[in-house]
Amino acid sequence: MALLLALLAAIWMLQGLGPGNRGFILGLRATKLAxxxxxxxxxxxxxxxxxxxxxxxxxxxxxMGFDALYVLLQTALVITLGGAGLVGLPPGVKFLAEIAVMSALAATLFGTLLLRGARDVPRMILTGVILGVLFRSVSGFLGRIMDPNEFAVVQSVSFASFNRVDATLLPLAMAVTALAVAVAWRMSARLDVLALGRDPAVSLGLAHRGVTLAVLALVAVLVSVSTALVGPVAFFGLIVAGLAHGLMRTAAHAVLLPAAGLSAAILLVGGQWLFERQLGQAATLSVVVEFAGGLFFLYLLLKGRIR
Known part of the structure; x- marks a missing residue:
């Protein structure tokens, strides 16, 4: 998978490279690839x-509403500071503050939900979906009462676009992602125990509540990074997680975590190359991914493959 990703990256960088200003073109392509x-x-x-x-x-x-929580946070910032005030904030400081707030809110809301309702799967799914609808509804209500110019700022982060990347956030986003992934990698053994369920994990000596809240904080950090760069993507994670489990056929997180990351990178880089370079933007990758992910979600529900 790593070799396939390297091949796709080479094609992305070098295909159609003419005799013009290669340094400028390679710089743009490298930024988007990263x-x-x-x-x-x-x-x-x-x-x-x-x-x-x-x-x-x-x-x-x-x-479960993590992306909707991020959009709600952006809407609240625009309401509080105004569009000009939000744009005037230093991007790095704003990004780190958003990650901190997202982590705290996610640990409070979703940590309570998962710790109390993990044994009742239908209730957990329903509650998570309701929270997502609530966050989106509040964002929509706030959008209706704000200035149209400020609403445009909110709209820019409400929909996924792999063609729109904030290059100023990229170095910080890469560093934060690498740190979060490294922490998750170090927790692989504890994640394997956590996956056994609450009672077996506690009987094996795992601090279940603490590990759960730590993992939710990592999830909030990673969701903040992806949403800040390209916007919310509802079903893409479902596809790559399914690919990782299907290809690796193991429950070991030391294997699943890199497999999921590589699967996602192969799909995004390969898909963006196909739609951008071969199809001439005749279709949008985010729309196709969401459509395919929605079908896969329905398939999992109908087949009952939830564990």
Whole structure:
């Protein structure tokens, strides 16, 4: 998988490179390639982590409302500071503050939900979906009462676009993603125990509540990175998590985490190359991914493959 990703990256960088200003073109392509890989790794790893905590193969951070929570946070910032005030904030400081707030809110809201309702899967799914609808409804209500110019700022972060990448955030986003993935990797053994369920994990000496909240904080960080760079993606994580489980056929997180990140990167880089270079933007990758992910979600529900 790593070799396939390297091949796709080479094709992405070198295909159609003319005799003009190659340095400028390569710089633009490298920035977009780095953003795609960063988003892919963040989405893939966060989905595996969240499914481990939830003990459920259907749930993803986006389905449970993490992305909607991020959009609500952006809307609240625009309401409080105004569009000009939000744009005037230093990007790095704003990004780190958003990650901190997202982590705290996610640990409070979703940590309570998962710790109390992990044994009741239907109630957990329903509550998570309701929270997501609530966050989106509040964002929509706030959008209706704000100035149209400020609403445009909110709209820019409400829909996924792999063609729109904030290059100023990319170095910080890459560093934060690498740190979060490294922490998750170090927790692989504890994640394997956590996946056994609450009672077996506690009987084996795992601090279940503390590990669950730590994993949710990592998920919030990774979701914040991916959403800040390209916007919310609801079902992409479900696809790559399913690919990782299907290809690796193991429950070991030391294997699943890199497999999910690589699968996501291959799909994003290969898909963006296909739609951008071969099809001439005749279709949008985010729309196709969401459509395919929605079908896969329905398939998992109908087949009952939730664990």
């Amino acid at each position: 953003a795609l890989v960063t988003v892919a790794v963040a989405v893939g790893v966060s989905t595996i982590l969240f499914q481990t905590v939830a003990a459920n193969r259907v749930l993803t951070p986006s389905i």
